[in-house]
Amino acid sequence: MAKDVSDPTKTPVERSESFTTVSGVPVERLYTPEHLRDLNYDDDLGDPGKPPYTRGIYPDMYRSRLWTMRQFSGFGSAADTNARFHYLLKHGQTGLSVAFHLPTLMGYDSDHAMSKGEIGKCGVAIDSLADMETLFKGIPLAEISTSMTTNAPAAILWSMYLVVAEKQGVDWKKLRGTIQNDILKEYIAQKTYIFPPKPSMKLIVDTFEFGTKHVPQWNTISISGYHIREAGSTALQELAFTLYDGIEYIEWARRAGLDVDDFAPRLSFFFNAHNDLFEEIAKYRAARKVWYRVMTERFHSENPRSAMLRFHTQTAGCSLTAQQPYNNIVRVAIQALAAVLGGTQSLHTNSLDETLALPTEHAARIALRTQQIIAHETRVTNTVDPFAGSYFLERLTLDMEKGCWEYFDRLDAMGGMVAAIEKGFPQREIHDASYQYQKAVERKEKIIVGVNDFVMEDEPPIDILLIDESVAGRQIEQLQRLRQTRDNGRVRRTLEELRRAATANNVNMMPSILECVRAYTTLGEICDVLRDVYGVYEEPAF
C-alpha cells in the first residue's frame, strides 16, 4: 500500500528516483547551511557593485535604471524592417537589435545563386550601404543604441552603420551599440562562419583596436552562449565555453599587441535563459564571478571595468513549442524573470510564434509587454540580487563556478579554444548533451507540456508572418540598379585596396572596408575578395 503522504510523521514517497535541473544536474531534497560551509560572503559574493561581482556589477541595479528592452527583429526588405523598428520604439522598446538574413550573414549578395529562397526570410536583406540607409531612416543614431547580430561579416556591417552615422552627422564617439562579432561560437554551434579561424580572429582583433580608438562607447563583441545552448548544450557548457571564448579573444588581442585594459571594458556577453529558474540565475551570477577572476588573476587587468561582466539575455527559442503556442508566453515570462533576477543588462523575449515563423507584430508586442510587466508590476526590481543567501541558489552558483574551472583546465590542456574546435571537442560535448536531452524527452523523463504530455489533437492554427517571394524580386532589382548607377571605377579601386590590405595581413582592415562601404561596394563583393585571400572554413567531419 502507498504511504500516506499527508502524514508528516511518515517518510513520503517521492515522485521520482532522482531530481535534476534541466541540464541534468542532480538536485537534493533540501539545502541547509551545511551546503554552504565553503562559502565566504566577501570572497564569494561581495555586495553588488563590489568584486567579485557575483551579486551584480552595479550597487543599485534596476533601482536606478531598468535593463534595455531590446527585441531582435528583421525580416523582408530594409523598408519592412525600418517600419517594424518604428513600431517597436513607439510601443516603448528602448534599444534596437537587427536580425540580418542568411545571405548577408554568409557574405553573399541577394543575387548570388546560394541566396535563392533565403531572401528576407531569417532577417533583413542588406546588400550595401543603400539598404543600411533605408534600415535606419528616421532613427537618430546619436540617441539610440543598436545591437547587430552579425559575425563573419561584422566588420563590414559595422562599417555600414558607421557610414550611416557619418551621413546623419553623428560623431562616432557618441555611438552606442554592439556587434555580435563572435566567430568562435559560430564554429562551435551556430555554424554561420565564412573564413578560417586565423583571418577571422584577425578581423575581430582589428575591430577591438578600431573601436578603442574611434568608437569608444561601442561594444565590439558580444561573446555568446545563446547559440551554444540552443544547439543543445547544458547550462554549464554554455557558461564555460562562452567564458573560455572570451579568454581566447583576449589571448589573440594580446598577441597582436593590444593592452587588455584598453579593450576589455568593451567586451560584452550574451546568454540564454532556459526554463530552469534557479539553474539560470546561478549561471548568470557565476558568470560574473568567474569573469572577475579570469580578468584579474589570468590577465592582471587593472581597470575595474575590465573585470565587470555585462550581458544581454534572450529567452530560449529551443524551449518553445509549436504545439499549443500560446503556452510559450508563460515559458518566456519565467525565463525572462530568471534573466532579471540574474541581473541582465538587456533582454530579448521570444515571441509565442518563435517555432513557426518570424514574429507577427501582435506576437512581438506581447513579448515586449512581458518585459514591461516584469519591470513595472512584479516589483522584483526593488532590491538587488534578491535570491542571494538562498542555500540552494548559492550551492548551484558555487558548483557552476567549479564546473567552469574544470572545463577551462581541459581547454587549456588542448591549447585553447581554436585548437579545441579543430579537434571537434566543444561540438561533440554539445551534440552529446543535445542527444541525451532528446532521449530524455522521448522517454518522458522530461515533460514538455503539449509535446509529450497534455497533448491536444486538432489545434486551431494561429496567424503567422509570411515573407512572400516578391521581396526577393524587388531586392535583386534594387541591387542591380545600384550596380549600374554607382561609380564603378571607385568601387574597383576600393576593392583593390582591400585586397592589398588583406594580403599584407599587418594592417587594420577597418579603414579599407570603410572605403569600400562609402563607395557602395556591396557586402558580397567585399566578401568575395576576402574569401579569395583568406580561404573558407570547412568544419571537421561529423
Add this chain to the structure above:
Amino acid sequence: MEQKIRVIVAKPGLDGHDRGAKVVARAFRDAGFEVIYTGLRQTPEQIVNAALQEDADVVGLSVLSGAHMTLCPRITELMKKERLDDVLVVVGGIIPDQDIPKLKESGVSAVFQPGASTEDIIAYIRNNVRKK
C-alpha cells in the same frame, strides 16, 4: 541478411542550425540505418548527386531558415530527372502547416515539424521505404 536502410541526411541552403539534423542522424544510426550526413550548405544538385552516388533509400532534409519552399521542390524535381522516384524524401524543420500540402505535391513524402520524436521518424521510414 536484411539490407540496411541507407539514408542521406542533408542541410540544403545557407542554414547552419544542425542540432536537429545531427540528433536525427544519430538516432538513425542507433536504429541500425546506414547514415550519410552531407554537412552544411549543400546545393540541391550536391544533395541529389549524393543520393545517386550513395544509392540511398531515403533523403532526409533539414531546413530551419524558411527557404524550404524553394529548396525542397528543387531537390525532388532533380531527383525525378535522375529517376530517383523510388527514393523516399522526408523533411524536418520550421515548416508552417500551410506549406505541407505543396511540399507533398512536389514529391515530399512526410514533413516532421518541431516536437516530432526520432522514434516516429524512424517508424515512418521503416514503414514507407520503397527500395528494398
